[in-house]
Amino acid sequence: MADKWILQELAMTRKTVDESIRNFEFAAAADSLHDFTWNKLADWYLEVAKIEKEKSSILIYILKNVLIMWHPFIPYVTETLWESFNDDILMMKQWPAVAEATGGDSFAVIQEAITGIRNARSENKIEPARKVKAVVVGPNADLLVEQAALLCGLRTGVEAVESAQSAPNEAAIRVVLGETEIYLLGAVDPEKEKARLSKEKENLEKLIAGLSIRLENQEFVSRAPAHILKAEQDKLARYQSELANINDALKA
Amino acid sequence: MKNELDKTYDSSLFEDSIYAKWEKSGFFNPDLSNLPDFAPSYTVILPPPNITAKLHIGHSAMLAIEDLMVRFHRQNGYRTLWVPGTDHAAIATQNMVEKKLMTETGKTRHALGREAFLKEVDIFVENTQATILKQTRKMGASLDWSRLAFTLDEQRQKAVKRMFLDMHREGVIYRGERIVNWCPRCQSTLADDEVEHKEQKAKLYTFKYSADFPIPISTTRPETKLGDTGLAVNPKDERYSKYIGEEIETDFCGLKLKIKVIGDRKVEMDFGTGALGVTPAHSAVDWQMAEAQDLKKIKVIDEAGKIKDGFGEFSGLSTLEAREKIVSQLSADGLMIKEEEIENNLSCCYRCGSVIEPLPSLQWFISVDAPASRLNGRSMKEAALEVAKNNEIKFLPDRFGKRYIDWMENLHDWCISRQIWFGHSIPAWYRGEETYVGEEAPEGEGWVMDTDTLDTWFSSGMWTFSTLGWPDNFENGVKSGDLARFHPTQVLETGYEILTLWVSRMVMMSLFAIGEIPFEHVYLHGTILDAKGKKMSKSKGNGVDPLEVIEKYGADAVRLSLLMGATPGNDARYSEEKVESKRNFVNKLWNISI
Structure with a gap:
């Protein structure tokens, strides 16, 4: 599942970077690649790979693509890495076709x-x-x-x-x-949680009291535009249901 | 993993050998790639850096952006060519070398002589050029070095000469008079930015040309009044407006003057008498008034700073002698109304301090409005406007397209001759009143070649096609070789500050020379400012040497810091912290990969 996801992200990044460069949006292209490399690949997929294991072929596939795409931006480090596990020259490496990837x-x-x-x-x-x-x-x-x-x-x-x-x-x-x-x-910690919930309860009760007074004020009710009145009533209902939840939790 | 790699990326261990590997592969040169014949071409011509100084971080940004576009297209099956080169930067370089010569030996270029001075320039050029090319390689730029060009090398001299002759034959280049800043001591014209202004006390004389002349005038230079042909007053000035349009004959110190009264809103009613004697031949402002109002231009002062023949007893006198004589004569005749001391802005030669004498001189011009048969009867201006208006050339960001059109619509004839030594020579010879323009010196005795050189933008304006083999591979309107395969280029990526100086000239010259646009897109980058948003400059000491930061953080980190956050047309700030954070990212990528 994580494999499908990272391949889908890779395909999307490939598309964004390609289009951005062709549209002269170089910073956007770099941002997209940076986001993929750091946030998606390093922070998520590599962590998943440590748990799920046996990912070396897909990892190499992704790495190759990442190096190919990064090459025009940072040619030295990418070529150096490339030559450590390839015989051809990265500078001439065709960008991979965008494979539609789904299911991620x-x-x-x-x-x-x-x-x-x-x-x-x-x-x-x-x-x-x-x-x-x-x-x-x-x-x-x-x-x-x-x-x-x-x-x-x-x-x-x-x-x-x-x-x-x-x-x-x-x-x-x-x-x-x-x-x-x-x-x-x-x-x-049950004691701490109880204290937190009690505080929350107090808060909600104050809010409900304030709102109720407002909504009982005939002048406000008759003058306020319909959508505002409705919003206030909805808010009150939400507070009341949250309060009920908290009361349940406190009883439990 | 094939090789064992260290835990952190040390750029200095790899960069030079990787660059050597790329160069050795031959793939910077599109002729050596194994592409099918139908592969589309992608050409970028590097804006040639001036050889006045080594590259700064702004150049690095330009290289990073262009290399990104070029590498992307090369990887994706385009026949990709990126042409390197440098610009001789005529006047800027000459000034650099002159200053150097002055501080090192105390000599002026005139003391050294033309030939010896140009040798000094060559030595200077070789030095800076080598530094620039080294810096360019260090950035990782994948330029095709086999096509390296210089705006003043032999091939480009040939191209420039051919262009001049073609334009002259079409009547687009002509010779005409124009007012210039003349230094009587250096015997040379000065560009506007070579003129220094000194505050000093001067006498302002108020007088009448003659007793029967209705309007008094004020001037600090009575001797130039010998060449007055007009009198300018503000049309709102009730004292004088009734005279506008009149032509008054008068006798000034024994010489006849014909003065036409003209209205000009720029005349200050409360300065002096509110009336200005117009001396077209010896004041740039007056020259413009004369052009607009069709006044006669009478040259009074010659190149030696003396009054010319034909001005009676004043002829042969120096300007100061003539001034004294005129002042005493006016006083004796009771025409002098007032003599007062004022603060005056005096124009001086930046080199020797002599007072500048504005005077008219013969110069070469490109007519932007002359219809040319090879442009199907359109002028260069019309042709250059059309390609922008119908979107054949697209500007990024958009707003610069409008700026280009505005500028082009207001364009006047372009003065292309410069009275300096370092530059392309002008293929013109003179004998008496005769002028000959041609490939070689004309037959016969007594011909003297033009000693001026061409404006630096003339040769750089031809850059997209002069670097691709023009004129050798362009015959009867048909392109061959590099010109056929790589022109028009796809993108010109350059700074917005030279949109009018350079980009517009390239469009006009390409349309004239080969009848096609020089590039499809113009991407204009902003200026790189320091971390506080200030302009970088040598005098402020906030400039950045790209080689130093590359040494410290690696070329990739420098490139990435300049690419991320760069948008066309907007200035961007540079800081070492940014480079450092990109270095950290490069390291992250390294760690992910090993």
Whole structure:
């Protein structure tokens, strides 16, 4: 799956760089290649490759393409690297044809999950050594369980992944990815989490009180334009549902 | 991995040998690539750097952008040619060598003589040229060195001479009078930027030409009034406006003058008397007024700074002697109204400090408005406008297309002769009043060759085709050889500051010489500023030597720092931190790969 994704990204980059150079947008071409090389290849794919193994042929394929495309920008280092594993001269190497690549989109789900977990950990100040368990609820649950090796391997501090029909009952950090939710178990100090939720509750109650007064004011209700009134009412409903969630969590 | 590589990339260990490998492969030269006949060509001509000084970081940016385009197309099956060269930069180089000569030996070029001076120039040129070419290679530029050209080498001299003769035959080149800055001591014309201005006290005299002349005038140079043919007043000036259009005959110090009163809004009503005696032959401003108002031009002062024959008792006197004599005569006749001391901006020779004498002299011009049969009866200006207006030549960014058109529409005839020694000679000979233009000196005794040289933009204006073998491979309107395969070129990539000086000239000259555009695209890069956004200059000491940063961070890091963030037409800032961060990226790529 990661292979499909990186090949798809490579094809897209190849297309962007080619078009940008032909349109004299040299900085955009370099930015696109830089983004692929650093953010996609180095930060993601090489990390995945360490876990999934046996990727040397695809890695060499990608590397060759990267060197070919970087050559017009940075000819010396690319030619030096090229000659370490090729007999021909990079300067004359034809750019590869753009192969339409698809099927890489689901890797984006894994990336989002991993990034989401990392962010949640840092926001909640979970010490890096603390291992957690991830319980996944929602449409992408099976996919994430299937790719548990990546989910655990890529600096998430997750040691196990399982799917569930509904939210677990114990204290958890919730990571929301669209309709799919990940609950990190074992991360939370129950006392601290309770304090955090209480504070959140207080906050929401204040907001709700303020909004309610406003919406009970007949003058405001009669004068405010319809769309503003609607927006305020929606906001109130959202606060109330969040408050209900927090109350549930506090009871649990 | 075939070879073991170190953990970090040390650019200095690889760059020179990699460049040697590329050169040895022969692939910089498109003739040696194994491309099928139908492969499209992709040609870029390097804007030739002036051989006045070594390259600066702005040149590096230009090389990085062009090499990127060239390498990309070479990799992708184009018959790719990038032609290297340098520019002799006539007047700029001559000035450099003159200054050098003055500081090193205290001699002027005149003391040394033409031949010996040009030898000094050759030595200077050889030195800087070698440095420039070395710097260019260091940047990794994949230029076809087998086609290296110099704007003043033998082949280009041949091309320039041929161009001059063709244009002269078509009536596009002509000889005519024009006012120049003349130094009577150096016996030479000076370019406008070679004239220095000194604040100093001078006397402003207010008088009437004669007792019956209705309007008094003020001047610091009464002796030039011998050549007055007009009197300029502001049309709004109620005192004088009624005289506009009148032609008044008068007697000035015993000599007859015919003065036409003209209206000119630029005349300041409260300076002096608000009326200016117009002396077309000895003031650049007055010359322009005379051109616009069709006034006669009478030359009073000769090249030695003396009053010419035909001015009675004043003839043969120096300008100062004549001034004194005129002043005392005016006072004696009761015509002098006022003598006052003022602060005056005096024009002096930057070399010897002598006072500049503006005077008319015969110069060679290119007429931009003359219809030419080889342009199907259009003028060069019309032809050059058409290709921009109908998008045959595209400008990047767009706005420069408009600037090109505006400039071209207001273009006047181009003075191409320069009174300097270093440059292309003019294939013209003179004998008395006779003028001969041709390939070789004419038969017969007494012919003297023109001692002037051509404006530097004349030869660089021909650069796209003079580097591709013109005129040898252009016969009866048919291109052959390099010219057929590589012209028109695809892109001209250059700085926006020479859009009018160079780009426009290239278009006109290519259309005239071979009837086609010189390039399809013009990509104009901005200026590289320092980290604080200031212009780099030698005097400020904020310039950057590309060789030093290449040594420290590698050519790739320098290239990448100049490429990322560069957009056409916009100035960009350079900082060493940027280069360092790109060096880190190059290292990252290295680590990924090994």
